[in-house]
Amino acid sequence: MPLVTIKTTIAGEEESLSEYLCDWSDCPNQAKHVVGVVRELRSVSMVCDEHWESILKQRRNNAA
Numbered sequence: 001m002p003l004v005t006i007k008t009t010i011a012g013e014e015e016s017l018s019e020y021l022c023d024w025s026d027c028p029n030q031a032k033h034v035v036g037v038v039r040e041l042r043s044v045s046m047v048c049d050e051h052w053e054s055i056l057k058q059r060r061n062n063a064a
């Protein structure tokens with residue numbers, strides 16, 4: 001149950017987050033942001049800083 005593990009990790013030990021890699025395709029960076037379900041990526045749950053910004057920008061564009 002990965003989602004439960006992630007939520008528990010965030011609430012408790014932040015260091016454990018380093019074990020998660022960005023769910024963006026072919027991205028080797030560490031995941032630092034929980035994004036839940038992202039339509040563009042379908043099943044992504046966590047991404048790195050770089051792709052977190054990309055997702056935020058896309059959401060702003062979609063809302064505009």
Ligand SMILES: [Zn+2]
Binds near residue numbers: 029048
């Ligand atoms: Zn990434």
